[in-house]
Amino acid sequence: MNPSVASPNPAPAWQGIIHRYRARLPVTHETPVVTLLEGNTPLIRVDNFVRAIGGDFSLYLKYEAMNPTASFKDRGMTLAVSKAKERGASVVICASTGNTSASAAAYAARAGLKCVVLLPHGKIALGKLAQALMYGAQTLTIEGNFDMALRIVRELGETGQVEVVNSVNPVRIEGQKTASFEICDQLGRAPDFHFLPVGNAGNITAYWRGFREYYAAGLSTRLPQMHGWQAAGAAPIVDGQPVENPQTVATAIRIGNPASWSGATAAVKESGGRIDKVTDDEILNAYRLIARSEGIFVEPACAAPLAGLIRSVRAGLIPSGSVVTATMTGHGLKDPDTAMSQSEFKPTVVAATFEAVRAKIGF
Numbered sequence: 001m002n003p004s005v006a007s008p009n010p011a012p013a014w015q016g017i018i019h020r021y022r023a024r025l026p027v028t029h030e031t032p033v034v035t036l037l038e039g040n041t042p043l044i045r046v047d048n049f050v051r052a053i054g055g056d057f058s059l060y061l062k063y064e065a066m067n068p069t070a071s072f073k074d075r076g077m078t079l080a081v082s083k084a085k086e087r088g089a090s091v092v093i094c095a096s097t098g099n100t101s102a103s104a105a106a107y108a109a110r111a112g113l114k115c116v117v118l119l120p121h122g123k124i125a126l127g128k129l130a131q132a133l134m135y136g137a138q139t140l141t142i143e144g145n146f147d148m149a150l151r152i153v154r155e156l157g158e159t160g161q162v163e164v165v166n167s168v169n170p171v172r173i174e175g176q177k178t179a180s181f182e183i184c185d186q187l188g189r190a191p192d193f194h195f196l197p198v199g200n201a202g203n204i205t206a207y208w209r210g211f212r213e214y215y216a217a218g219l220s221t222r223l224p225q226m227h228g229w230q231a232a233g234a235a236p237i238v239d240g241q242p243v244e245n246p247q248t249v250a251t252a253i254r255i256g257n258p259a260s261w262s263g264a265t266a267a268v269k270e271s272g273g274r275i276d277k278v279t280d281d282e283i284l285n286a287y288r289l290i291a292r293s294e295g296i297f298v299e300p301a302c303a304a305p306l307a308g309l310i311r312s313v314r315a316g317l318i319p320s321g322s323v324v325t326a327t328m329t330g331h332g333l334k335d336p337d338t339a340m341s342q343s344e345f346k347p348t349v350v351a352a353t354f355e356a357v358r359a360k361i362g363f
């Protein structure tokens with residue numbers, strides 16, 4: 001290195017969530033750490049968006065798209081695959097609406113383990129499928145939905161021959177709770193409200209656990225209200241019963257019978273928050289608005305809590321001066337088909353001249 005450009009006090013390099021939060025995670029010094037340096041994602045203040053929706057509070061987005069496979073699933077997967085390796089497993093398996101399979105496949109590749117993923121028929125965002133294939137997972141499409149795929153995976157897990165890395169594996173939740181720690185560390189306090197999408201409900205369970213642990217340890221002085229949002233066509237918790245055939249443009253939360261149902265209801269009840277649903281039109285409207293007002297491209301599921309926030313502002317539920325955080329669970333590039341159909345892109349072909357382009361732009 002050229003000594004004239006080296007920083008005199010280099011910041012310690014980030015080494016992933018297990019290294020950073022080891023004392024609060026179920027690992028020992030014998031656990032082999034399988035990491036792609038997940039975590040440490042940006043917390044982005046979005047004033048343009050708040051202004052556009054008529055709010056009077058601070059909103060910060062926890063941009064989990066900046067994880068190694070571009071979704072929050074990596075936080076749980078570093079732990080799940082490390083523990084699988086510690087136990088001597090040779091195969092990991094999961095059912096997935098897309099992001100769990102992308103993450104499992106990446107961490108399994110890193111660990112030198114075989115990975116099998118079961119995807120529901122038809123509705124996987126293109127980028128997520130591309131990831132699982134590139135990372136070398138054996139990829140099977142089930143003639144059925146996510147809930148059916150998860151049932152099969154759980155049965156396979158009971159044979160003891162494969163390690164299930166869905167969020168029914170309790171260490172996934174443990175890894176995911178580190179996002180709450182980071183929010184408190186980055187903000188210097190816990191938020192008043194936390195908004196996030198709810199599919200299988202592992203993440204809302206994990207966030208609430210994380211906020212409570214920091215509070216109990218004296219590392220924060222308040223607990224946020226937890227506000228979880230489902231899509232109207234896949235809202236079993238809101239509707240109070242499993243949905244046989246869930247439907248929504250937000251494929252990451254197209255789940256009819258959440259594995260962590262009780263964790264979600266406990267989080268909402270204990271925090272004084274709520275769980276509610278928004279329509280696909282509201283989701284797509286918020287999906288475009290956050291991209292156009294802030295330059296933040298998320299996948300459709302992330303727009304469910306943003307749409308929920310728009311509703312909450314209209315209903316007068318967010319007091320002026322509040323500090324609100326929301327999880328942006330996955331990257332917009334994962335689902336190019338939805339982006340293209342929402343942009344109504346029609347190529348505008350113009351002559352290759354200065355005049356023609358200037359006339360088209362209108363100045």
Ligand SMILES: *Cc1c(COP(=O)(O)O)cnc(C)c1O
Pocket residue numbers: 071072073099100167197198199200201202203204252253299301302329330331
């Ligand atoms: C998995 C996922 C969700 C849903 O999280 P749950 O823990 O299943 O509730 C939401 N958004 C994205 C992008 C996801 O990948």
